[in-house]
Amino acid sequence: xxxxxxxxxxxxxxxxxxxxxxxxxxxxxxxxxxxxxxxxxxxxxxxxxxxxxxxxxxxxxxxxxxxxxxxxxxxxxxxxxxxxxxxxxxxxxxxxxxxxxxxxxxxxxxxxxxxxxxxxxxxxxxxxxxxxxxxxxxxxxxxxxxxxxxxxxxxxxxxxxxxxxxxxxxxxxxxxxxxxxxxxxxxxxxxxxxxxxxxxxxxxxxxxxxxxxxxxxxxxxxxxxxxxxxxxxxxxxxxxxxxxxxxxxxxxxxxxxxxxxxxxxxxxxxxxxxxxxxxxxxxxxxxxxxxxxxxxxxxxxxxxxxxxxxxxxxxxxxxxxxxxxxxxxxxxxxxxxxxxxxxxxxxxxxxxxxxxxxxxxxxxxxxxxxxxxxxxxxxxxxxxxxxxxxxxxxxxxxxxxxxxxxxxxxxxxxxxxxxxxxxxxxxxxxxxxxxxxxxxxxxxxxxxxxxxxxxxxxxxxxxxxxxxxxxxxxxxxxxxxxxxxxxxxxxxxxxxxxxxxxxxxxxxxxxxxxxxxxxxxxxxxxxxxxxxxxxxxxxxxxx
Amino acid sequence: xxxxxxxxxxxxxxxxxxxxxxxxxxxxxxxxxxxxxxxxxxxxxxxxxxxxxxxxxxxxxxxxxxxxxxxxxxxxxxxxxxxxxxxxxxxxxxxxxxxxxxxxxxxxxxxxxxxxxxxxxxxxxxxxxxxxxxxxxxxxxxxxxxxxxxxxxxxxxxxxxxxxxxxxxxxxxxxxxxxxxxxxxxxxxxxxxxxxxxxxxxxxxxxxxxxxxxxxxxxxxxxxxxxxxxxxxxxxxxxx
Numbered sequence: 001x002x003x004x005x006x007x008x009x010x011x012x013x014x015x016x017x018x019x020x021x022x023x024x025x026x027x028x029x030x031x032x033x034x035x036x037x038x039x040x041x042x043x044x045x046x047x048x049x050x051x052x053x054x055x056x057x058x059x060x061x062x063x064x065x066x067x068x069x070x071x072x073x074x075x076x077x078x079x080x081x082x083x084x085x086x087x088x089x090x091x092x093x094x095x096x097x098x099x100x101x102x103x104x105x106x107x108x109x110x111x112x113x114x115x116x117x118x119x120x121x122x123x124x125x126x127x128x129x130x131x132x133x134x135x136x137x138x139x140x141x142x143x144x145x146x147x148x149x150x151x152x153x154x155x156x157x158x159x160x161x162x163x164x165x166x167x168x169x170x171x172x173x174x175x176x177x178x179x180x181x182x183x184x185x186x187x188x189x190x191x192x193x194x195x196x197x198x199x200x201x202x203x204x205x206x207x208x209x210x211x212x213x214x215x216x217x218x219x220x221x222x223x224x225x226x227x228x229x230x231x232x233x234x235x236x237x238x239x240x241x242x243x244x245x246x247x248x249x250x251x252x253x254x255x256x257x258x259x260x261x262x263x264x265x266x267x268x269x270x271x272x273x274x275x276x277x278x279x280x281x282x283x284x285x286x287x288x289x290x291x292x293x294x295x296x297x298x299x300x301x302x303x304x305x306x307x308x309x310x311x312x313x314x315x316x317x318x319x320x321x322x323x324x325x326x327x328x329x330x331x332x333x334x335x336x337x338x339x340x341x342x343x344x345x346x347x348x349x350x351x352x353x354x355x356x357x358x359x360x361x362x363x364x365x366x367x368x369x370x371x372x373x374x375x376x377x378x379x380x381x382x383x384x385x386x387x388x389x390x391x392x393x394x395x396x397x398x399x400x401x402x403x404x405x406x407x408x409x410x411x412x413x414x415x416x417x418x419x420x421x422x423x424x425x426x427x428x429x430x431x432x433x434x435x436x437x438x439x440x441x442x443x444x445x446x447x448x449x450x451x452x453x454x455x456x457x458x459x460x461x462x463x464x465x466x467x468x469x470x471x472x473x474x475x476x477x478x479x480x481x482x483x484x485x486x487x488x489x490x491x492x493x494x495x496x497x498x499x500x501x502x503x504x505x506x507x508x509x510x511x512x513x514x515x516x517x518x519x520x521x522x523x524x525x526x527x528x529x530x531x532x533x534x535x536x537x538x539x540x541x542x543x
Numbered sequence: 544x545x546x547x548x549x550x551x552x553x554x555x556x557x558x559x560x561x562x563x564x565x566x567x568x569x570x571x572x573x574x575x576x577x578x579x580x581x582x583x584x585x586x587x588x589x590x591x592x593x594x595x596x597x598x599x600x601x602x603x604x605x606x607x608x609x610x611x612x613x614x615x616x617x618x619x620x621x622x623x624x625x626x627x628x629x630x631x632x633x634x635x636x637x638x639x640x641x642x643x644x645x646x647x648x649x650x651x652x653x654x655x656x657x658x659x660x661x662x663x664x665x666x667x668x669x670x671x672x673x674x675x676x677x678x679x680x681x682x683x684x685x686x687x688x689x690x691x692x693x694x695x696x697x698x699x700x701x702x703x704x705x706x707x708x709x710x711x712x713x714x715x716x717x718x719x720x721x722x723x724x725x726x727x728x729x730x731x732x733x734x735x736x737x738x739x740x741x742x743x744x745x746x747x748x749x750x751x752x753x754x755x756x757x758x759x760x761x762x763x764x765x766x767x768x769x770x771x772x773x774x775x776x777x778x779x780x781x782x783x
Binding site for chain 1: 585594602
């Protein structure tokens with residue numbers, strides 16, 4: 001094999017040397033015959049070829065390098081022999097250059113598939129497709145296998161620039177689709193069909209060097225264009241988005257994937273193991289890339305909104321919160337909530353209370369802004385204040401969000417002043433209004449101040465609130481005591497009643513006893529009387 | 544699964560397609576979003592079920608169909624396979640059964656019409672070989688005709704085999720009371736099979752009568768594109 005990395009050359013020194021050819025050293029179209037050539041001489045070497053091709057084979061897609069002469073002679077005749085019985089007649093011995101009309105190209109097959117021959121079944125095939133040869137199924141036997149293989153390859157070679165799909169092959173073959181698919185896959189893996197020399201540039205150079213003519217030039221160009229198409233395809237298809245999609249099986253790679261930088265491919269673990277990658281790529285080209293379940297993106301505004309709403313509604317019930325958010329698990333909700341940059345506690349019942357008071361006593365809806373303006377801006381941006389249970393609050397929150405910070409502050413100020421003028425403690429306990437009045441007296445003086453007045457008013461309001469709370473507590477405790485006392489009295493009464501009852505019962509018992517005794521006595525007397533009566537009767541009778 | 548049935552076997556035989564290889568004819572006719580996918584092929588039921596999905600994916604990818612087809616195709620194949628398997632354990636009578644098989648198909652541009660007799664008892668028959676020979680003899684250029692013929696033959700054989708299974712079951716049920724030798728009503732049940740005795744009685748010869756020649760001759764027509772279009776339109780209308 002002198003010329004190692006070339007395709008079939010017409011100007012082959014060996015050819016030239018052996019002169020008894022009818023075929024002149026002109027561009028000979030080795031179409032389907034090309035593959036047959038090395039069969040005779042190459043079996044020993046090719047038997048070592050293993051399925052994952054070595055990278056070296058890529059550059060030189062090489063059907064047959066130097067066809068020894070006798071084989072060359074045979075090729076045309078064997079080719080015609082092999083074509084099925086349709087052309088039963090023996091063809092004439094080596095024809096002159098095949099009519100260029102049929103196929104102008106040479107077929108490239110990779111070097112590791114050089115064992116292929118139309119006549120024989122190579123041991124590779126035996127090894128990789130055992131089900132055809134072990135007699136388990138009557139429908140799978142060597143003849144059938146050969147028929148499938150030959151027809152698929154012929155079908156492909158009718159139009160080598162186009163890849164045939166499995167469905168095309170399947171439709172033209174009589175037989176069960178499972179077997180056809182296996183043969184098809186086998187042939188494709190080994191580059192006997194759908195193989196386009198990816199690095200077809202090399203042969204081109206070689207051709208130029210050798211000074212070869214149209215056929216080889218055309219062939220390599222054809223090969224080159226299909227090769228470049230293929231490469232373009234490959235790169236296009238292998239373009240990776242954020243998600244890594246496997247080129248082989250078009251599934252999303254999750255856990256780990258193998259990336260091949262040489263040809264910019266990505267394969268999922270399964271495809272890599274199965275060897276489901278393009279021909280010409282070896283397993284050593286891939287490196288392992290670990291991909292964890294890298295979760296989805298950050299939380300969107302909407303989701304954060306939902307989250308806060310949910311928290312407001314459901315408090316600690318994270319399950320419901322997660323439901324409300326929709327699409328996030330509980331843990332994520334919690335994690336996100338913790339991460340939210342809040343300056344202070346989100347929900348403050350005291351402030352809610354003050355808001356509600358303001359609501360009740362104030363026409364100006366925007367009075368609610370008092371506490372809200374004191375909170376960090378984050379809260380303002382979020383309208384989860386829209387507590388749906390209180391529509392006024394919802395409105396307030398909405399308006400506050402709309403209006404912006406300064407506006408709400410000003411509104412709050414104005415609201416406070418009106419607040420102070422109105423009767424603040426009307427709906428509360430009466431004691432509260434006493435507190436409120438001195439406050440009111442104080443407030444108007446400071447009312448037209450700036451923010452300080454607002455704050456002062458806020459403080460007053462807070463202290464009043466506290467006092468009110470204390471009063472409430474006291475009242476509650478008093479009530480509780482009263483209730484207890486009542487119950488206690490009741491218990492005492494019941495005890496007395498109980499004792500009375502006992503006494504009566506005892507009396508009753510005594511009476512019963514006496515009655516019983518009386519009855520006894522009576523009955524004794526009766527008996528006595530009767531007995532005496534009987535005695536007297538007896539006496540009387542006996543007399 | 545090769546069986547050698549006795550000449551007039553009344554004993555029931557396990558169900559299978561009476562050919563050398565036990566392949567199931569699968570027909571697909573799926574319509575999604577206005578896209579119609581029709582196909583027919585043979586499947587080897589001994590293949591693992593994972594093959595179904597692989598095949599469906601492959602087909603969808605090759606034909607560039609929308610991916611919704613994958614599940615539909617896989618489901619359809621699976622259901623047909625399970626149908627087949629449900630028959631598989633049961634018995635069928637393999638009586639004297641010579642059945643006529645009719646071919647009437649249109650594949651791309653070829654129209655095939657034929658009729659011939661087939662021996663249901665011959666468990667070594669091979670529709671694929673028949674199809675190959677047919678194409679070779681009739682010099683059919685279109686390679687898709689062969690599989691279509693094989694499929695048609697298989698389908699008809701499958702139908703007949705199913706019938707025999709159901710008839711066997713019925714006869715068994717009806718004969719529940721009677722024990723003993725069960726004479727098979729196979730001849731009665733499969734009305735389409737010919738009685739060889741009648742056919743090839745001592746009076747008549749084996750050579751077919753002249754008037755039957757036309758019926759039993761294969762006809763292969765190559766249609767032009769317009770005719771194909773017309774036929775397709777008519778088929779669609781009939782289908783609705």
